[in-house]
Amino acid sequence: MEAFISRKRPKTSPNTSGIQENPSPQSKPLPNEDEGSTDLKLATLSSLFPTVDQATLLDLLVSADGSVEAVFDSLSGKPEVGSPRKRPAASVGYQTSLSAFRRVGNAEPGSPAAKRRVLTKKGQTLHLYTPEDIAAHTPCSIIHNFLPAQEADNLLRELLEEAPTFERQTFKLFDNVVQSPHSACFYVDSLEERERQKTEYLYNGSYLEDIRQITPQMRTVSNKVQPAVNEEITKRIRTNYPDGKKLKYQSPYEWVPNAAFVNCYQGGSESVGYHCDQLTYLGPRAIIGSLSLGVAREFRVRKIVARDDEEPAASKDQRADAEGQISIHLPHNSLLVMHAEMQEEWKHSIHPSSVIDPHPIAGNKRINVTYRYYRESFHPMYTPRCKCEVATVLRCVQRKKENKGRYMWMCHAGLTPGKDGCTFFQWAEFDDDGEPPWAKI
Numbered sequence: 509m510e511a512f513i514s515r516k517r518p519k520t521s522p523n524t525s526g527i528q529e530n531p532s533p534q535s536k537p538l539p540n541e542d543e544g545s546t547d548l549k550l551a552t553l554s555s556l557f558p559t560v561d562q563a564t565l566l567d568l569l570v571s572a573d574g575s576v577e578a579v580f581d582s583l584s585g586k587p588e589v590g591s592p593r594k595r596p597a598a599s600v601g602y603q604t605s606l607s608a609f610r611r612v613g614n615a616e617p618g619s620p621a622a623k624r625r626v627l628t629k630k631g632q633t634l635h636l637y638t639p640e641d642i643a644a645h646t647p648c649s650i651i652h653n654f655l656p657a658q659e660a661d662n663l664l665r666e667l668l669e670e671a672p673t674f675e676r677q678t679f680k681l682f683d684n685v686v687q688s689p690h691s692a693c694f695y696v697d698s699l700e701e702r703e704r705q706k707t708e709y710l711y712n713g714s715y716l717e718d719i720r721q722i723t724p725q726m727r728t729v730s731n732k733v734q735p736a737v738n739e740e741i742t743k744r745i746r747t748n749y750p751d752g753k754k755l756k757y758q759s760p761y762e763w764v765p766n767a768a769f770v771n772c773y774q775g776g777s778e779s780v781g782y783h784c785d786q787l788t789y790l791g792p793r794a795i796i797g798s799l800s801l802g803v804a805r806e807f808r809v810r811k812i813v814a815r816d817d818e819e820p821a822a823s824k825d826q827r828a829d830a831e832g833q834i835s836i837h838l839p840h841n842s843l844l845v846m847h848a849e850m851q852e853e854w855k856h857s858i859h860p861s862s863v864i865d866p867h868p869i870a871g872n873k874r875i876n877v878t879y880r881y882y883r884e885s886f887h888p889m890y891t892p893r894c895k896c897e898v899a900t901v902l903r904c905v906q907r908k909k910e911n912k913g914r915y916m917w918m919c920h921a922g923l924t925p926g927k928d929g930c931t932f933f934q935w936a937e938f939d940d941d942g943e944p945p946w947a948k949i
């Protein structure tokens with residue numbers, strides 16, 4: 509079984525704008541290596557169960573790790589698996605929950621142990637659509653149709669007008685200077701903060717020149733994102749974390765968005781590669797609220813696999829693929845919350861796509877607003893400085909088993925194109941709430 513999920517699915521994006529979507533997207537065929545085998549399996553199952561719709565069969569195939577035999581068993585009346593004929597029709601066209609079909613073994617149904625069963629396999633991609641599946645299998649939660657339709661459309665229109673002046677960020681990757689394969693711009697709450705940002709905060713070793721003040725519409729939306737994200741955080745702690753307690757270093761205080769990166773992806777080829785967001789100004793166990801507008805795209809996540817120092821250096825791809833990846837589908841007007849486990853333990857990306865459904869307002873563009881909480885105690889005037897005389901970056905050890913989860917301050921200048929930087933290194937200490945020692949002084 510090479511791969512089990514086709515990226516094809518019934519075209520079902522909700523049309524919240526009330527405008528007719530273009531029924532014939534101008535899209536190139538997708539060179540999808542998975543397609544043949546999955547389609548063949550679906551066709552086989554369709555011929556065996558002509559009354560069961562294709563979306564249900566695909567759900568079942570996913571939950572059965574691609575085994576036609578297991579799906580056949582399930583549909584032939586095995587007790588663990590609910591009868592798909594009794595399933596209510598999905599109100600929107602997303603995949604209905606996999607959980608109804610999951611065999612939970614000895615774990616209590618719905619318990620974190622049952623939920624956290626690894627569904628992905630080496631080299632494969634598990635596609636998730638429903639809030640239940642996303643919360644159960646990733647460190648994220650999603651709210652579909654987050655804003656009133658008109659408000660989402662208006663914000664999209666406004667940001668589409670701004671987007672042509674956005675720039676591609678440049679950064680240093682090993683010895684090369686590379687450009688991000690999409691454009692972005694940074695927005696902050698006030699003009700004073702804009703000035704502070706321009707002169708005090710480094711990003712990839714440089715000061716940002718184009719920083720804008722959030723628009724009144726962005727502020728209104730931010731005021732709605734704030735309580736929604738806080739509610740999701742509370743829910744996540746209660747249902748997913750050991751003993752229903754926040755994680756060590758996670759802030760117990762309210763999440764207050766005061767800055768936002770707005771990203772624009774024009775066409776399916778624009779993307780962002782696998783990365784973790786910078787914790788330098790957010791602190792450990794940061795939480796991010798990410799609003800998607802326009803064209804629906806795939807947000808892919810994968811867990812970082814730690815390794816021993818003695819282990820022979822496996823190839824990067826081998827390690828990356830060790831647990832497969834998960835694709836979260838982000839439709840227009842969805843709010844994704846990246847929870848406290850995300851930045852330290854997982855990587856995320858926006859996957860390039862050969863096929864997109866044009867959006868009635870945005871055409872081939874996707875706009876994304878990532879709301880962030882810059883914590884005062886992580887202002888660069890407080891954080892350690894290196895020999896280059898600039899504030900350092902905060903990193904978390906992710907791969908080396910020995911120190912996994914420890915934080916460190918490192919020289920920023922090594923990230924600046926044209927600069928080498930120094931070798932400054934200092935372990936970072938925080939209290940249980942993620943506050944640095946100077947916060948108490």
Ligand SMILES: O=C(O)CCC(=O)C(=O)O
Nearest residue numbers: 769771785798858876878
């Ligand atoms: O476009 C997205 O949904 C994600 C963007 C992202 O990862 C970032 O801004 O750090």
Ligand SMILES: [Fe+2]
Nearest residue numbers: 783784785856
């Ligand atoms: Fe990111």
